[in-house]
Structure formats: C-alpha cells, structure tokens
Amino acid sequence: MSQLEQLRAVMGRAGVDALWISDAANVRYLSGFTGGKDGKVLVTPQGETLYTDARYTVQAEQESRMPQFIARPPATLEHAAPGVAGLRVGFEAESLTVAELEQLREFWPQATLVGTAGVLSELRMIKTPAEVQAVRDAQALADRVFAQVRPMIRAGVRELDVALEIESLLRRAGAESAFEIIVASGPRGAMPHGVASERVIEDGELVTVDMGARLNGYNSDMTRTVAVGTPSPEMRRVYRAVLEAEEAAVQAVRPGVSGAELDALARGILTGHGLGEAFAHSLGHGVGLMVHEGPSLRGSSEDVLRPGMIVTVEPGAYLPDVGGVRIEDLVLVTDDGFEVLSRSEKEVV
Numbered sequence: 530m531s532q533l534e535q536l537r538a539v540m541g542r543a544g545v546d547a548l549w550i551s552d553a554a555n556v557r558y559l560s561g562f563t564g565g566k567d568g569k570v571l572v573t574p575q576g577e578t579l580y581t582d583a584r585y586t587v588q589a590e591q592e593s594r595m596p597q598f599i600a601r602p603p604a605t606l607e608h609a610a611p612g613v614a615g616l617r618v619g620f621e622a623e624s625l626t627v628a629e630l631e632q633l634r635e636f637w638p639q640a641t642l643v644g645t646a647g648v649l650s651e652l653r654m655i656k657t658p659a660e661v662q663a664v665r666d667a668q669a670l671a672d673r674v675f676a677q678v679r680p681m682i683r684a685g686v687r688e689l690d691v692a693l694e695i696e697s698l699l700r701r702a703g704a705e706s707a708f709e710i711i712v713a714s715g716p717r718g719a720m721p722h723g724v725a726s727e728r729v730i731e732d733g734e735l736v737t738v739d740m741g742a743r744l745n746g747y748n749s750d751m752t753r754t755v756a757v758g759t760p761s762p763e764m765r766r767v768y769r770a771v772l773e774a775e776e777a778a779v780q781a782v783r784p785g786v787s788g789a790e791l792d793a794l795a796r797g798i799l800t801g802h803g804l805g806e807a808f809a810h811s812l813g814h815g816v817g818l819m820v821h822e823g824p825s826l827r828g829s830s831e832d833v834l835r836p837g838m839i840v841t842v843e844p845g846a847y848l849p850d851v852g853g854v855r856i857e858d859l860v861l862v863t864d865d866g867f868e869v870l871s872r873s874e875k876e877v878v
C-alpha cells in the first residue's frame with residue numbers, strides 16, 4: 530500500500546473524508562516538498578494537491594510527487610473549496626494556528642471542520658526502507674563527526690567550541706545539526722538539555738555530548754558521556770549504573786514490547802542503584818523527519834514497538850550541583866529484535 534493509500538485508511542478510522550495537512554514534516558512526508566510551513570497538502574477522496582506559492586514553483590515541480598497548485602491563501606482555499614463542500618475535513622489541531630482555522634471556516638463554509646491529532650504520526654512511526662537508510666546515513670555521519678571531535682574534549686576547552694566544531698563538521702559534510710547541540714560538563718551535566726555554554730571543561734569531569742545530524746531531511750540522535758581525566762568515584766558509579774540501564778533496555782528492544790515496558794526496565798535498574806528520582810525524563814522517542822516523533826518510550830505511552838520503527842534509548846541520571854550522565858543509542862526495531870545504528874564507542878569510566 531502506498532503512503533497515500535495507508536493515509537486514506539487511517540483517515541477513514543479517524544472519521545474524516547478529507548485532510549488539510551499543515552505540519553511541515555507531514556507535508557514533506559506525503560508530497561516530498563521541502564518548503565516547510567509554506568506548503569500545505571489537501572487529501573480528498575478525489576485526489577491530493579500540494580499548495581504553495583510562486584517562490585516555490587520550480588522547487589515544487591522538482592520535489593513534489595503530487596499535483597501542485599501555486600498561489601497564496603486565500604486563493605489556495607478558494608481553489609480547494611468546491612472539492613471539500615459537504616465533506617468532513619480534518620485539520621491538524623497541533624499545527625494549524627487559530628487564525629488559519631478561522632480562514633478555513635470562512636472559505637470552506639460548506640465543509641465540516643474536524644480537529645485531528647496524530648493521523649500521520651501513526652504512519653510515520655514505521656519507516657520505509659528508504660527512510661531507514663536515510664536515518665542510517667545521518668547517524669553514520671554523526672558517528673564520524675563524534676570520532677573527529679572526541680580528542681578535543683579535554684580540560685581547558687569551552688563547551689561552546691566543542692559544539693561549534695561538531696556543527697562545522699556537519700555543515701561541511703552537507704548536513705546540519707538536528708538540534709541545538711548539548712555539551713554539558715561537570716555540574717552542568719545535571720541539566721538534561723544543557724546546551725553548550727561558555728563554560729571551560731575541567732580535569733576530572735564528565736562531559737555529556739548529545740548530538741544529531743540532519744541529512745536529506747532525516748535526523749539522527751545520540752548521546753555519549755565522556756570522562757576528562759578521572760572523575761570522582763560517585764560519578765563513575767552513576768556512569769556505570771546508567772550504562773547498565775541503557776544496555777539492558779537496548780537488549781530488550783523487539784517487536785511487541787511496549788514503550789512503557791522499556792521505560793520501566795531502565796527505570797527499575799536505576800532505582801536499584803538509588804537513582805530512580807535522578808532519571809528525570811522518558812527513556813526515548815522515535816526519530817525520523819523530526820528528532821522527536823512517535824513512538825514514545827515513556828511510562829504513560831501506549832505505543833508498542835513494530836519492525837521498521839527507529840527509537841532512541843537514552844536513560845540518564847542528573848544530580849543537581851554535582852553532575853549528570855546520559856547514554857543514548859539510536860536503535861532500529863527489526864523483525865526479530867533490534868539493530869543499534871549508533872556506533873560511537875562508549876567509554877569505560
């Protein structure tokens with residue numbers, strides 16, 4: 530089944546006849562168009578159209594797998610109006626602004642507008658072979674860059690300079706950083722999202738580096754915590770506990786296991802080491818066109834792993850004013866288990 534056929538089946542289950550797609554990643558996923566928020570897709574029982582404006586005429590022709598209509602709103606909405614009259618039209622409640630919804634109401638008076646959530650994320654969770662290759666390529670690049678940068682993570686170097694080097698190597702390789710690079714040294718390691726600061730790394734510290742490459746639209750995500758000199762016995766103990774939790778959770782990845790079960794497994798191990806409270810976020814998430822997408826590996830998640838999903842496994846422990854550790858791998862769910870896509874070495878601390 531093509532992506533559009535699958536989407537129409539999901540739309541049927543969601544109780545809508547047509548879908549107005551405004552989320553940039555979803556627009557790209559369905560049409561191939563990379564113009565971000567300047568593209569919209571309308572899927573009706575009759576067909577599908579990419580709407581974008583004249584700045585993108587050539588780009589849309591080159592990229593789009595579906596017919597295009599080039600205009601700006603409200604001309605785009607006027608063009609679509611006859612095709613949606615009398616239909617229940619879903620819109621993406623998480624990405625459409627209130628102003629845009631008002632405009633749909635004004636120009637599609639004969640449509641019944643229905644807010645939807647996650648219609649496309651159900652499809653995007655399972656990667657096609659081409660998508661798996663794209664994420665694999667992004668991660669392979671990230672691994673190469675990390676290997677190049679690892680020697681510069683030493684006492685006397687600013688976190689910012691480590692991040693700039695990663696960013697520069699990614700850009701030179703034709704990619705970009707998937708998100709603001711996290712380089713959190715010493716006590717800053719207690720911040721799970723401690724993006725690189727001007728802090729100078731000191732001897733005896735752990736440094737958490739969380740980085741990803743975005744290559745051809747697809748992302749990677751990986752964290753390594755590295756030692757500069759010899760960290761304190763307490764932080765070495767924390768490192769080993771996080772590593773144990775991470776490796777156990779990766780080994781448990783397979784079709785049929787739920788995100789909640791994996792989260793509980795890692796959390797249980799950290800709790801056994803007295804670090805349950807210190808694990809301040811979920812175990813992981815899906816990765817693809819977005820760094821954070823489904824499935825979710827958190828306690829409240831109902832997602833169950835299936836072959837073709839790509840998830841992170843990233844337990845951490847964060848001790849305010851002391852430091853922190855996170856170790857993260859990018860993992861493909863295979864027919865009978867898992868494949869770890871991130872290959873960067875994990876240090877023995």
Ligand SMILES: CSCC[C@H](N)C(=O)N1CCC[C@H]1C(=O)N[C@@H](C)C(=O)O
Pocket residue numbers: 708709721722739750751752810811812813814820821843857
């Ligand atoms: C801003 S992108 C951060 C990428 C990173 N690898 C990541 O996903 N992190 C860092 C620590 C927590 C985790 C995260 O943000 N998890 C989300 C899904 C959560 O809500 O737990």
